[in-house]
Structure formats: structure tokens, C-alpha cells
Amino acid sequence: MERIIIDTDPGIDDTFAILLALQSPEIKVEGITTVEGNGPIENVTKNALRILEMAGRQDVKVYKGSSIKSKDFSEVEEIHGIDAFGGVFKDFEPQCSCEAEHAVDFIIRKVSENPGEITLATLGPLVNIAAAVKKAPEAMKKVRKIVIMGGAVNGGNVSPVAEANFFNAPDAADIVMTSAIPEKVMVGLDATCKLLLSSNVREILHQIKNKTANALYDITQVYVDFYWKTVRITGFTPHDTLVILYLINPALAETRRGKVRVVEEGLAKGQSVVDFNAADKDAEVCLDVDRTACIRKLLETMFPGNLEEINEALLNNVY
Numbered sequence: 001m002e003r004i005i006i007d008t009d010p011g012i013d014d015t016f017a018i019l020l021a022l023q024s025p026e027i028k029v030e031g032i033t034t035v036e037g038n039g040p041i042e043n044v045t046k047n048a049l050r051i052l053e054m055a056g057r058q059d060v061k062v063y064k065g066s067s068i069k070s071k072d073f074s075e076v077e078e079i080h081g082i083d084a085f086g087g088v089f090k091d092f093e094p095q096c097s098c099e100a101e102h103a104v105d106f107i108i109r110k111v112s113e114n115p116g117e118i119t120l121a122t123l124g125p126l127v128n129i130a131a132a133v134k135k136a137p138e139a140m141k142k143v144r145k146i147v148i149m150g151g152a153v154n155g156g157n158v159s160p161v162a163e164a165n166f167f168n169a170p171d172a173a174d175i176v177m178t179s180a181i182p183e184k185v186m187v188g189l190d191a192t193c194k195l196l197l198s199s200n201v202r203e204i205l206h207q208i209k210n211k212t213a214n215a216l217y218d219i220t221q222v223y224v225d226f227y228w229k230t231v232r233i234t235g236f237t238p239h240d241t242l243v244i245l246y247l248i249n250p251a252l253a254e255t256r257r258g259k260v261r262v263v264e265e266g267l268a269k270g271q272s273v274v275d276f277n278a279a280d281k282d283a284e285v286c287l288d289v290d291r292t293a294c295i296r297k298l299l300e301t302m303f304p305g306n307l308e309e310i311n312e313a314l315l316n317n318v319y
Contacts, residue, residue, distance in 0.1 A: 002027045002119050002247050003144075005107060007065070009037030009124030010047040012085065012223050013238040016298070017123055017149075018051050019212060020244045022060070023302050027247060029060050030110060030118065033103035036067045037124035037168060039083070044124075047085060049094035054215060058096050065103030066127040068168055088219045103128045108136045115142035120181075121247060122148045123240040125165050130172035133179045145183035146176070147247060149240045151260065151272030152189035153285065159270065163189050166262055167270030174262035177272075177283065184283040186260055187246060188272065191253055191286035192239035195294055199224070199234040200317045204299065207313070208306045245294050246286065252297065254288040257281040295319060 004027055008014045021027050032052070034045040045064045052060055083089060099106070107128065111118050120143055122129060133140045150165035150173060158164045166173040177184065202224070205217040223236040246253050259278035263271040274285055299310045 003030050003114070003117055004028070004119045004121045004247065005031050005033060005110060007033045007035060007103070007107075007120060007122040007124065007126075007128050008048065008240070009035050009039070009044045010051060010085075011038035011044065011123070011240070012219055012236075013240040014038065014123045015047075015051055015085070015219065016216065016238040017121075017240040017244045018048070019055055019216075020241060020298060020302055021121070021247075022055050022057050023304070024244065024248050026249075027244070031061050031063060031106060033063045033065050033107060033128055034098075035065045035103070035124045035128050037165065041065070041067045043083060045098055046094060047083070047089075049096055049098065050085070050089055050092055053094050053096065054212060062098040063101055063103040063106040064098045066131060068125060068127060085219045087222070088215070104131045104135060107132045108139050111142050112136075112139045116144055118142075119144045119247065120146040121243050122146060122150070123243060125169035126150065126172040126176045127169050130169070130175040133175055133181070137180065141180045141182065143181045145185065146181050147185040147187060147243050148176070149187050149192065149243045151186050151262070151274075153272070153274050153287065154190055156270070157189060161268050162270030163272070166272055170262050170264045170270045173270070173272070174264060177260045177262055184260075185246065185255070185286065186272065186274075186283055187243050187253070187286045189239070191289050192242045193237055194289050194291055195239070195242050196233070196235050196237050196291070197295065198319055201295055201299075201319045202235060204310065204313045208303060208309050210303055210306055213303055213306075241298060242286070242289060242294070245297060248297065248301070252290050252294050253286045255284040255286050258283060258285050260285065292319075
């Protein structure tokens with residue numbers, strides 16, 4: 001079983017990833033740490049609490065983490081909505097609150113107490129992880145592995161070369177990618193963009209009449225609208241979800257070993273440069289996914305009480 005800390009900036013696709021991890025028998029979520037990205041730190045921390053309450057998992061604790069200086073949220077609001085949940089839960093105040101311990105200190109403490117046992121699943125900018133590496137480099141060597149949604153070998157989504165999480169904190173990304181964390185996996189756009197959830201798949205969330213599934217259907221409307229407006233796709237890509245799918249079954253993704261550095265400034269800010277011929281390769285880089293198997297694993301894991309409906313729907317519809 002993977003014991004993981006989820007470092008996240010919830011976010012629509014983060015929500016899919018967190019709920020998948022909570023439902024997976026292969027994963028134990030040891031805690032959730034928040035970082036600014038898909039919204040200001042107060043908002044995304046509240047969203048993490050909302051997700052746990054929706055899932056009935058208030059036993060999992062939330063630790064508020066780092067902000068990003070001079071972050072502009074106008075474009076994020078267009079993609080994820082004003083509350084990063086498409087406005088669906090803007091009036092839903094969670095009944096629980098986050099822990100007093102800072103996210104960075106929690107990560108260091110948890111890893112130190114459990115050497116070689118804790119995996120970091122990062123879904124947002126790598127500010128908390130970089131801060132932990134700088135503050136306690138010896139402790140962070142005890143991380144089992146880190147699986148990162150970020151970067152790209154070929155092309156970006158916020159610039160011609162940069163993926164959003166790396167672009168928003170390129171210095172942090174480079175610190176993490178060059179750190180002594182023993183095993184690093186970069187789950188970038190080359191793979192995540194191939195995990196398209198079509199309108200047919202999204203409709204399953206609506207039709208199975210499961211409270212969580214219906215909530216996911218509702219919050220993804222703003223995402224679907226953005227994809228249609230920008231690229232004329234009737235669906236959406238839940239990028240962060242592939243991190244959890246990889247942890248459940250690494251065979252769902254095709255990887256290649258290389259060395260990764262991140263450009264910190266200038267025209268190529270945030271670009272992840274991958275050298276597959278380096279002598280000191282220290283990261284697995286995801287390049288492709290088995291989309292069909294990923295979608296089936298996602299739905300079957302998240303909604304085990306609706307397996308018959310899901311299997312019939314996947315059999316009878318193009319997805």
C-alpha cells in the first residue's frame with residue numbers, strides 16, 4: 001500500500017485526484033497539504049476541507065501551506081471558476097478546519113517519523129516541497145518517492161514551452177527536480193493531455209445518481225465550457241488524476257528515464273528540459289497513457305457501488 005501526502009491546490013482536476021486516492025484500496029492518504037495555484041491559499045485550503053467533507057473523510061487532516069508572490073488568478077478563474085469549483089460550492093462552508101501545523105513542517109515531520117515509507121503526490125506548484133528540501137534536506141532524503149503533476153517534454157499550456165505548475169514556481173520546481181529525493185516521477189502534459197474525459201464519460205457521472213459523481217459532473221461544467229471555447233473539445237482533461245492512477249498502477253503510463261531541469265526566468269520560464277541521454281538520469285518521465293484502462297480504473301475505483309452501470313455504459317458508449 002502506498003502511504004501518501006497529497007500536496008494540492010484544489011481545483012477541479014485536483015478534486016478527481018483526491019477523491020480517487022481516498023477511494024483506492026492501494027492508497028492510504030496520510031494528510032493533505034495545500035499550496036496556492038488554482039486560487040489563493042485560503043480558498044484552496046477551504047476547498048480541500050470541502051472535498052473531505054463531501055467524501056465523509058474528515059479523519060484526513062489538512063495543513064495549509066505556501067502562497068505564491070504576485071500570483072494573478074484571473075486566468076485561473078476562467079478555467080476553474082471564481083472558487084476553483086465552478087461556483088458550485090461557493091455557499092458551502094466546511095464544518096471542519098485545517099490544522100495549526102504548517103504544511104512544510106508537517107511534510108518534514110511525517111517523512112522523518114516514517115523513513116522510506118511516505119510518497120509525495122504533488123498536484124500543484126512545488127513551493128511546499130522546495131521549502132521542505134531547503135529547510136530539512138537530510139529529512140527529505142527519507143521520502144520514498146515523489147510523483148509530480150508538472151512539466152512537459154513537448155510544449156506547454158501557459159506558454160509555448162511551459163506547463164502551469166512549473167511556470168508558477170519554476171525555482172521551486174528546479175529545486176525539487178535536482179534534490180536528493182531518491183525517486184522522482186514527472187507526470188507532465190505529454191501524458192496527462194491524453195487522458196481526455198469525453199462528454200460521454202462525463203455523462204456517466206450524471207446518470208449513475210451518486211452524490212459524489214453528480215457533484216463532479218456539476219463542478220466540471222466550467223471546465224467543459226473552457227475547453228469548448230478554447231479548443232472545441234466536448235470534454236476535459238483531469239490532469240492531476242494521472243498522478244494517483246500512476247500510484248495505483250504504474251503500468252497505466254509509459255515512462256522513460258531522464259534528467260530534468262527547469263528554466264527559472266526569461267522567455268522559456270517554466271520549461272522542463274529533459275535529457276534522456278544524461279549519464280546521471282534520476283527521474284521517470286511519463287510520455288503516454290493507456291487512456292481506456294485509465295478511465296475504467298478511475299470510474300470503477302471511485303464508484304464501486306455502481307460497477308454494473310459503469311461497465312454497461314463503457315460497453316455501450318464510445319469513450
